[in-house]
Structure formats: C-alpha cells, structure tokens
Amino acid sequence: MPDDDAIRCDACPVLCYIKPGRTGACDRYGNRDGQLVRLDPHVLLDRAVARGESVVPFLEREREWDGTVVRGGDSFVTAIGAGTTYPDYKPAPFIISSEVEGVDMVTVVTEGIFSYCGVKLKIDTDRHLGPETNLVRAQGEPVGHVTTSEYGSQMLSLGGVRHLTGGARHEGTVTCATLLDLCNGKAVELSIDEGATITVQAGKAPIVDGVQEERMRVGCGSATIGMFAKQWFNKVDEVVVVDDHITGVLSEHQAGKLLGIPETGVKLKGRRSTPGRYFQVAEPGTAWGGTNIRDPLSILKDFNPKIAWRGLRLLMVSTTGEHYAYFELDEALRPVEKSLPASLSESVARIKENCEPALSTVLFMGGAGGSLRAGVTENPVRLTYSVRDALTRVTCGGAPVYVWPGGGITFMVDVTRMPDNAFGYVPTPALVAPIEFTLKMADYAALGGYVGEVRSLSSILSDEKRRHVIARDDNPWPFSSVKRQEDL
C-alpha cells in the first residue's frame, strides 16, 4: 500500500504513512523532503516574573490566548518547533528582532539536527553500577559506556556519533530513542555489561537493580568521622560510622587522635585499611550504610577488657544518619542499648541533613556544526567568535547553556531547565534540539547576518500558531546579559 516516497511515522501507534510535504493524522509530524520532522506549535517563552504567574508550562492555542499583548522584551521566541533549514545553506527559519531597553536585539532560532551529540548522565549512587569503560545498553543495544566515578556519583556517557550512525541500523535507532526519551524527561531503563540494571529519569531518583536511591551519603564512614569528630568530642567515648565502603572508628581515626580521644578497646570485623578505617565490615545491601546488616553490633567483636571500661559510651550511626543506635557497656563490657542522649541527637540529625536527595542528572551535549552556523550568518566562523566574545548568547529552548572553551560551539544544557518535550528526532538517526543565538542587531549585521530576513516579534506573536510557555524564573532571561558594545 505505501507509496515509494511516503515515510512511516512511528511517533504513535497509528503509524501513518506520510507523503512529502504532508502531515500525519495528528498534524504534529510531517514529511519534509523525506525526513520525519515534528511540527509542534512553535514555543514562545513569556516572562513570568513581571506578571507574577506560576511557572508551569501550559499549552496555549491561538483561540484560547487571552489577548494579552506581550511587551517586546518580555517574550522570547525559542527554537522549539521552529523547524530547520538543514542543510542550512538557507537562513535559519526564524530571525526575530525585539527591542529591549531601547536596543534592537536579534534572536536567530533554529532546530538543529545533531548527529554529533550525546547525553552525559550523572547518577547519584554509591552502588557499583559496573566496571569503567563497559558498555551501557538499552533494549540490548549498546548506547554508551561507563565513564569515571566522581564523588558520590557514577557518570555515564551515552550517544555520540559512533552509536548513532557508526554501528548497526538498530543500534542507531535505539540510541536515538534513548537520548530522546532522556532529554524529554522520560524514564529509561539501561543495563550495564557485568553490572547493574538502572532506571534513570532527569531530575528523579535513580533506581538501581530495583532499589530506589534515597539520599547521597555525606561522605564515607571515615570522612564522616573527620567532619563530625569535634561535635562528638566529650559527648561520647566512641563512634563507629557504618559504611559499605569505609567504616570509620573515632578513637583510632586521625581526627580522634588529634583531639586526644583515648583508646576504647573497640574491635571491628572486616579488613583494617589505615588506623580507624575498615573495609568490608559486611556485605553490600540496603540496610545500615549500604550494608546488609540490621544489627549494628554484628560488626563488632568483643571489646578488649584491658582497655574498655564499664559505662563506656558508644554511638553507632550510618553514613546517611538514617540508622543509629547508642550503647553503654555493662560490667561484663557488653554493649547495652539506651536511648540516644539529646547531646548526640543533633549530630545524627546533622548527618542526615547533609545527605542530599540522590538524583539522576541529564545534560544534553552537542556541537553546532558549520552548516547550522551558516543558517545564522554567511561567514559561520564569525558566529563562533561572537559567542566567544560574549556578544552572542546561546540558549537551548531558552535555557542557559555551558559553551565549551576551544573551537566550535560545543555546548551542554540541563534538560530539566528546558520546556517540556523540547527535543525531537529525524530517522537519520539524529536528535533535533532547539538552539537560539541572541545578539544586538548591529553586531548581527557586522558578522554577516541575514539582516534582510529579520522579522519583528509582533509579526510572530500575531499571525502564526504558537505555544506560549511561561519562562522559568530560575533561568536567566535570554535577553538579560548580552553585552552591549559600550560595555566592552
């Protein structure tokens, strides 16, 4: 049945065949020159701060628009839904002028097709997710790899041109779908070779082998001793901080020695690393400090009767402060549990307070290639220089980006700061991400911009179907910090 030039849209189960220049049944996806492109309403950010509205994105259609006329500097046209002119020998789809504080500003918006792009995932967990450099898979296909472990977090690197277009067709398709879902804030299941299966979603707690992470520990058991030794001094004789990685013992630890805390005769199971630091006191698990122990005394051997004394005060606490117990030694030097003295409860609460919620963080990273830059100016390298000189601000769906030093315009953006569903894809496979360049009209002309293509903001607001989204007030307003010539 399908015609040769029709393409199949798999955005929803209707699976329309779409002819060139036509849209599917939803009017949201279309066939543009053989490529499936998203035709969602073009997104405009409206500045919420001045109007005191809540920062919830909503769908706005023309006939439901309340008719409020937005002042020039309070509306920012994002590239979401703007479309693209790939391969970009033509000017970008929208070049819009706004007057901000008496200065003509130009925003060039385009949806870039990024086959050179990826996602950097930061997963807050102390659990071992898998060996460094091992493959990360989605639906069995390799989509990335395990990279370095930074403090309290495991980093994964997903996507990149090798998985997107360098491997088998199915590998590329799955990689693209995985990146798209992660960037659009959806949950994705990933499995790591010789490691864990994880579910990650931008801004949500990661789920590792079916267990949801709650909190990041404040530090390992040894570090916790170092941080809190002074707060325990004179209030308790011994503290054991239970941790799957390194369990700390106050009286033996360097921090305890410096404070002159005397020996207590406490003896731990596990392997002693350096004074006051023990490895492998128990098996990994989901109880005390990421171990499998439920009774903290099970990691202690008998106290040394030559050193310990009756009435010795012992605090045992986990690295997250979620588990704790207080004991005093009886005549036989056996620990007897007592209720936690008020003088110690503050330090336990403080450990807990210092354990931040564990999250998965998704950063989209891409490079604006020469042809994308050619949609902005006839001389693409000048755009790079202009970004370098901070004359041009780069945003991604209105969200701030970090632009890497060095050549090109390679940027990273926290996807949770972008409007919902800001990303699309083409079956190349490649991701479609919005990118906006904002600069002064005079600077735009100077770098060889398509001045003849500039449209006024009011023409965009009035005559075409647009989706208005309230800007997040924790994002810098895209017009706010573009330098002016006189400031240089």
Add this chain to the structure above:
Amino acid sequence: MRQQVSLLPDRRRLHLQDGPIDLVIEAFAGSAGVKTAYDAAITRFQTVLDELCAELSLLRMPAGPDTPMPKGTTARRMAMAVAPYAEETFITPMAAVAGAVAEEILEAMTSAAKLSKAYVNDGGDIALYLAPCEQFVVGMIDRPDRPSLFGTAILGSADPVRGIATSGWRGRSFSLGIADAVTVLARNAAMADAAATVIANAVDLPGHPKVHRVSARSIAPDSDLGDRLVTRFVEQLSAEDIMCALNQGAAVSGQLRSEGLIHSAALLLQGETRIVARNDLITSVAANREPSRSLAHA
C-alpha cells in the same frame, strides 16, 4: 509517557493529547467531583489510542453485514454508529472515531463522579452530559481558521441530544462533499460524528468543474477512503449551485431525522445556511452576538 496531560491556562479545562486525539474537557461539580472525574478521564485515556490501533485495519474497512464486530469498547461505539449506513453507502467505522473517543472518556468521568454537567470536545466532536435541569449553550463556527459564530443551540437536559459533531472539507478529516461545515446534534457523539460525515458527503455537486478533488490515497497513502476522490478546494459557486448542493444534503438530513438517527443538523456552504431541525433548537444569530457561555467548535 506518550500522552500529554495538562490543565489549560484557565485552570478549569483539562487538555489530553495522544497522537491524533486531542481532547478539551470540562466537568462541572464540586471541586472534589471535578478532580475525581478528571483523574478518571486521564486513567481511561492512557490506553484508548493503543486499543484503537490494535484493531486499526478492521476499523478502516468498509462497514457491512459481514464485517466482524471489533473488540474494544471505543471501537464498538464506532461500529454501532456507522452500522445504519453500511448497506446504502460507503462508510468505515473511522467516520465515528472522534465522537466515540469523546463518549468513551465522558462515560469514564460520569461513572467515577457525580457531576452536574460535563463535556468532552474531541476536535469539535463533542460528547455531553447533563444532569436534570442543566443546559449548555453551544456556539457553531464555520471556519476554524476565521472563528465567527454562525449559530447557537441551547441544549437542555430534557432534549434528547448528548452528542454534537461537525464535518466538512475544511476540517482535519477528508470529505467527499463540498460543505464548509455540517453540524449535527444526535443522541450521542459517535452517532453525530457518523451522521455529520454522511451529510457532509451528500452536500455535493458531482463532476462540477469548480470543485477540485484528488484521490485520498495520493495525499495519505493509508487513508480508509482509498482511491475515492476527496475535496481539496471549492471555487466560488453560483447561488443556484449552492442551493442545489444544500438541497442534496438537506434531503439526506431529513431522511436521517425521520429514521431517528439525528436530532437536527445545520449545513453551511459558502455563507448559505440550511437548518434541518425538529424545533427551534438551532437559531441563526448575528456573528457578533456571542452567548454568555459557549462551546465554540468546528
């Protein structure tokens, strides 16, 4: 999640979208009742498109005495709504898909909560609920791209109308006819949807040189209309031609009304309106006289 769920900026109406399904919903009750109803709508909405797509090839086949009954509850509403037309004309259950989805969601809401009234608007095909002594004022527009009311209808709980649908060549779906808009009031939304399609197809001037048609498949390869010619553009017609086409549609409307398949219909072609109604339910109004509360639809 593929589905989009949000409240519209007025914070009253619920917007649900999944693939080609786009619903605007409003329920009237105490705030707890509205919340319960919206939750039920959202829950039911999760699988509606998947259920329909599972039987899509069946639903795109012409309805006839030998066609098997589909399994899904929404699909059954579609099949039942088009069944009365199957013998006489070409029709597939897809002619009633929008109305059937609206009904399905409305029923989920009214089963979950006690409401005074509610509507589910699926791109202009509307399912209504009215508790005793409640009413809706419905406004009709001819051109969604240039909204202006061409008529209003007051629907009360005593009226046997719980569905409204509009069909025409300017709409999202293909039409075999030339009507700009045919709006139908019927017992339920799926019946209204099927009837509006049939009447809009009947408003026609076969072979007229000012009517431009192409095969449905040349635009949408998987259209249920196959190689049938669908209207793409209608040049300005003479008053005589307009009258002639509207007469065709009015005759079919009268027939459907006598069979109890529709309650009333309003037919619009190039500025001329024809009303086929049992009573004065539909009143032509000046374009600028907007009722206080209206459901503008197209």
